[in-house]
Amino acid sequence: MMEQKTTKIYNFQDFRKCRKSKQIDLKIIPNNSINSNDAQKLVSGLAHCTNLKSLVLNLMNNRIESYYASYLGSSLAHCTNLTTLELNLISSSFGNKGLISLSSGLAHCTNLTTFIIKIGSSEINVESASSLGSSLSCWNNLTIFELDLFCNSISDEGTSNLCLGLSKCTKLTTLVLDLSQNKISDLGASSLGTALSKCTKITNLILNLSDNSIHSEGGICLSSGLAHCTDLINFTLNLRRQNSIGQQGESSLGSALSQCTKLRTLTLNLEDNKIGIEGGSSIYSILAHCTNLTSLIINLNDNQIGAQFTQSLDFCQQKLSNLQTLKLHLYKNQINGKGASILASHLACCTNLTILKLDLSYNEINENGLKSLASSLAYFTNLKILELNLMHNIKVLENEEGLLSLNSSLAYCTNISTLMLNLSFARFCLQDVKNLCCALVQCTQLQNLKLNLCLSNFDHQDTQNLSSALAQCNKLQNLELSFYDLNIQDQGVQNLSTGLAQCTNLQTFTIDLGYNLIHHQGISSLSSALLQCNKLRALNLNMNVEESSIATNLAICLANLVNLSFLKLYLYNLSLSGEQYLKAKINKMKRLVINIF
Template sequence: MIKQIKQYDELEEFSNSSSLQSLQILKVTLNGKDIGDEGASILGSALANCTNLSNLTIWLTDNEIGDEGASALSSGLANCTNLTNLILILNKNEIGSVGVSGLSSALSTCIHLTYLTLNLGGNQIGDEDISGLCQALANCTNLTNLTMHLHQIQIGAIGLSGLDYAFKNCTKITNLRLNLSNNYIDAIGVSGLGSALANCTNLINLILELSGNKIGNECGSELCSALANCTNLKNLTLLLSYNQIYKIGSLHLGLASENYTNLTNLTLELNGNEIGDEGVSDLCLFLQNFTNLSNLTLQLHNLISDKGASVLGSALTSCTNLITLTLNLSWNSICDQGVLDLGFALTNCTNLSNLEIQIYFNQINEPLKVKSKYLRLKRLVVFQICIQYRKK
């Protein structure tokens, strides 16, 4: 049987279609068209006829949709009970509690979902709304792939506690991305998030975006201890920039990591946390446990000097399986010697073939000399080092 597939880029074309009931795969793209509540209601009415859909993608970014439109859209979505794949992009609208409540009710009927992407970033929702949404997700017990963009709203500890309830039921998730950046999440919130993630024992890929919150120094212990339960985890991205994490926070991050050694790909972003050289030393304890890493990306704009750069280089020598390394050490206080020590240490990473180092705005006096030293790593297939001089 040939699947009926259709894509619509105009609301009128979609709402007037005579083949909606036979569609199995549908994509509607209406970003930035200012359809408002009226347009969303028309879309919802048409969607109610798409009862045979298995795959649905709707892009409605920046459309001035409020509670009325979101509720009408959700009513239509509630009829699509055969969905296995859903992508719903509603960021940069004006959706509040009533709209999210309707959306939660609709999602609770989609019990066959295995793939869900939901973007509600930049709307007018808070903790209680997210708790209700998580209760709905608890019905989606077949989920294996989940992406939730909940950035730039008003989430704190109460909202994150709802994830624990959802993830206790959704134990099949192998691929998870949570964008929780620029909210009101503190150490208590991260503790709740850690409890939720501890249920995800089948995770293989995790992207966790927490930049621009108020996590503070106690975040690492709770979070990394929870991830230690995820023994199948191979790909991990942690974005923790601008979170008031100082030396103690990095120490917890290092000490809590010793149980999960199967990672092959790690991205860690700690920009703007001022962990300094001592924090880098603690971070290196974290890295030394990951002996199977083949791809590593570190972003560290953190008041690091030559000492920190040298210690980082020594730690990287433990990652003997590294193939690709990306280091962003810009906006620190690293001098020529620190960069040279780092390069010398990397000579021990005998499998390294792809290297990119960004050291903009440090205290490099002889950039050509530094670059020439790195060029001695002749086994590199891809090499880039970016240096910009900054006076002391």
């Protein structure tokens, strides 16, 4: 079958040319006000496109008068052959009247199989959400439905009426609902659970219910509906902020997901949901049933799961061997060294991981916990991306064993191309830094490096080791170094610059030297090093300076970075004359797209 050609238009003038088109993609430049003449062309043009089967209409951030917004629905009512409709009306002042009229008109489009509508931040309330629910009940052939209603006020009543229509769409295979910030409580979540129990053919499901008021009862009812979606392959649930499903709700969710044995990708965001030790354990115990998982992302930030939760991973040991992506966000959960060690022992079974992200910041992990976590990395020989956040673990790095293990383990991870380490607030000894730098050298394929040592005791004496390591990372393309409020001094910047000059493949470079008093000598060395990085496209510098001569060095450097197109400068304490000089020089470099001081 010959593929239908899509007619792409960017203004209302061309609409009259599209009356015989079967596929139209209309995108209007955002942040404009659509005048009455344009709106008239839109609604009258659509009314004549009776052959239309596919329509993409992007009016995002364009203000539409309510009078013409109401007529859009009447025009679409003539397009009864529509099978695919995508509307982006975010922040378009479409409002309740517009959505009610639109829903009324779309009720005639009974052939719809794909409907995507984005109408966030548009003052939508109960009445218009209910109207959309009524239209949903007419689309018996709908297989793909995506609704973005974030930051409105549909409340429980609007959610219930919307879900009543949703329950009629029994052929759905893909459902995406963003109902965040909509004043939804347990009653609305219960209605959604009921609707999901009718949509048993769903394979792809994304639910964003963040910033509502859903508690344990709502979590239980929602989970009850999810238990019927046994064909799920990809599932994302966001309940972060202001919700508190607690241990009971989270336990019910765990039981429901244990029925979804076909799952391949699972993302759960339960940040700040008042989940304790028992609930934290249940979320992991269900993984024993999901043996097909290739991607697992769990956000339990700011709960109280403690150290004992990691023991539950014993249930799924040897069951997660298919995992390729694992991201665990466990910020502020009272996890101690023992908990980290148990976590590490069970992670070792995930030998096929290519992406690993562990956020264990603001916990109570000691050097033994770090040592165990570092040692587990030796099993991940296929690892390409590693992110490890140990920020503000006050008991970590009191001796050198942890980073020594990191050095030894990374020697096995020869495929790592992206490495992000956050060790801010750590207390290093000299050997620690040497071990860290030796670990970096082991990553011979490293292209992206982000190293955060803010507010640690890393100082100018340690920069020599880091400089040597950077000099050997000759494949680096993106480098971000955070040294905020350290004792780097000019000598430290000079040391770093020696290694940086060897990174000739760098394309983006960010360095935060805030609250490190840097003088002419340090800036001069840094500028000279950057001149060796002639492939640099993006540069972000943050530092305290006090000498006007610094502006001259920077200006010369920037002028010679011919490929540089993106620039951010935060230069605190620079004199007014130095700032004016630098701005004048930068403004002449037409290729730069942003300048911030």
